[in-house]
Amino acid sequence: MEDFNMEINQQIHNQATWFTLTNDHNVSVIISDFGATVVAINTPDKNGHVANITLGFMHSHSYLQHHDYFGATVARVAGRLANASWQGHQLDINSTPNHMHGGEHPSLSYTHWNLIKLIKTDSQIGVVLRYISPAGENGYPGRLSISAMFVLDQKNKFTITYFGNTSETTLFNPTTHIYFNLSGNAHAVVDNHEIRINADTIAETDANKLPTGKFLSVADMPYDFRQPQNLGLALSKLPNGLDTPFKLNPQSSLQPQLSLKDPESGRKLGIHTNANSFIVFSTTGFEGDFLVDGTRKMTSQLGLAIEPQMLPDAPNHPNFGNIVITPDNPMIYQTAYTLN
Numbered sequence: 230m231e232d233f234n235m236e237i238n239q240q241i242h243n244q245a246t247w248f249t250l251t252n253d254h255n256v257s258v259i260i261s262d263f264g265a266t267v268v269a270i271n272t273p274d275k276n277g278h279v280a281n282i283t284l285g286f287m288h289s290h291s292y293l294q295h296h297d298y299f300g301a302t303v304a305r306v307a308g309r310l311a312n313a314s315w316q317g318h319q320l321d322i323n324s325t326p327n328h329m330h331g332g333e334h335p336s337l338s339y340t341h342w343n344l345i346k347l348i349k350t351d352s353q354i355g356v357v358l359r360y361i362s363p364a365g366e367n368g369y370p371g372r373l374s375i376s377a378m379f380v381l382d383q384k385n386k387f388t389i390t391y392f393g394n395t396s397e398t399t400l401f402n403p404t405t406h407i408y409f410n411l412s413g414n415a416h417a418v419v420d421n422h423e424i425r426i427n428a429d430t431i432a433e434t435d436a437n438k439l440p441t442g443k444f445l446s447v448a449d450m451p452y453d454f455r456q457p458q459n460l461g462l463a464l465s466k467l468p469n470g471l472d473t474p475f476k477l478n479p480q481s482s483l484q485p486q487l488s489l490k491d492p493e494s495g496r497k498l499g500i501h502t503n504a505n506s507f508i509v510f511s512t513t514g515f516e517g518d519f520l521v522d523g524t525r526k527m528t529s530q531l532g533l534a535i536e537p538q539m540l541p542d543a544p545n546h547p548n549f550g551n552i553v554i555t556p557d558n559p560m561i562y563q564t565a566y567t568l569n
């Protein structure tokens with residue numbers, strides 16, 4: 230049997246518990262039970278220097294103050310839902326006139342989840358957290374139990390799986406709202422990153438960023454990332470940046486559906502998901518008077534949020550995919566991040 234030293238370290242930060250999963254290849258991931266949040270993903274650069282490739286905070290109280298879902302699990306429904314209503318249920322209106330990211334604070338992104346189990350085998354380590362959302366929370370019907378499983382393996386693959394179980398028919402479309410920056414410790418903005426997305430179309434959105442129901446071909450548009458593109462070049466053609474649902478093409482190979490690379494640090498990221506879209510949010514214009522990672526003031530394009538989820542506003546568009554969960558049909562969403 231192979232010798233391994235992978236470990237799970239558990240520490241209390243204020244009132245949150247942080248779980249650090251470390252494999253034998255200098256890769257570690259920190260998960261907080263507050264919001265089932267990915268606090269950090271630490272990977273080596275081309276010279277072996279290890280740094281955090283996500284935007285996060287050094288102190289758990291910062292997660293209480295900054296409500297932009299840094300690394301958080303977003304549910305019950307990520308993205309926007311038209312008129313904050315579904316089958317006569319009035320959901321929280323928090324992106325007027327629509328519902329966004331599960332509703333008003335405190336949503337489950339800003340709540341403590343329960344530790345269900347730690348995982349440790351020869352090849353992987355992980356943690357499972359659970360939150361039970363009571364019927365009526367944020368306006369949603371049904372008591373929804375959400376388990377979030379975070380697993381890091383020896384091949385530098387980090388997988389997040391959400392399991393949903395409900396007492397009544399309701400909606401379930403979670404995401405993990407990680408802002409990536411492969412330079413490490415938010416050393417530089419993400420403009421020099423190269424991005425590839427296996428998407429021929431994007432969902433057109435209105436002034437409130439709600440899908441209109443139409444798909445637009447990416448051909449000859451700054452959204453064409455079917456071949457690797459310099460992100461800064463694309464953003465220079467998009468004054469408001471990206472806050473865009475990319476509809477993923479059917480998978481025809483083992484290639485990740487999205488790849489990101491920072492030529493300077495040499496770090497790469499590949500993402501596979503069983504959801505049908507990524508919302509890519511370039512944080513253009515997001516200036517904040519606070520420090521991310523304890524070092525850098527939040528500025529435009531300091532991070533790139535990549536949100537794997539079913540297309541936003543799916544219940545109102547028959548061809549957007551199903552996000553209705555019933556007591557007989559528990560749902561599983563899985564996204565794997567390959568870290569090189």
Ligand code: G6D
Nearest residue numbers: 297298438472508510534
């Ligand atoms: C999401 O699409 C949304 C953005 O519009 C929002 O500002 C951000 O979350 C916090 O990515």
